[in-house]
Amino acid sequence: MNLTEHKVIEIHNVVDITQAFKSAHGYLPCDVMYEVDLTYTVGGTTVRRKRQMFRCELDGIRKRGYFMA
Numbered sequence: 873m874n875l876t877e878h879k880v881i882e883i884h885n886v887v888d889i890t891q892a893f894k895s896a897h898g899y900l901p902c903d904v905m906y907e908v909d910l911t912y913t914v915g916g917t918t919v920r921r922k923r924q925m926f927r928c929e930l931d932g933i934r935k936r937g938y939f940m941a
Contacts, residue, residue, distance in 0.1 A: 875940040878912045880933055885909040889924065903927050912939075 887907045894900050904927040911920040925933075933939045 876914055877938050878914045878941055879938045881911045881913060881918065883908060883910045883934070884920075886930070901926070906930055914941075 885908070888904060889907045890901060890905050893905050905924060906927065907922055907924050908930060909920070909922045911918065913919075929939070
């Protein structure tokens, strides 16, 4: 399966879920985790979804304006 570029249109909300992750799994993740509510376009379709990601991923998305998935 090939990766596709998901162009970010808007980031609506960012919530730190690091402590919730620790409560569910019993350990802290290697980096801060966020639940990100965002709107993006992929393959001509516009989608609004909540995605869980690490801080480094979110920083890259903000810098580039897209993510690959």
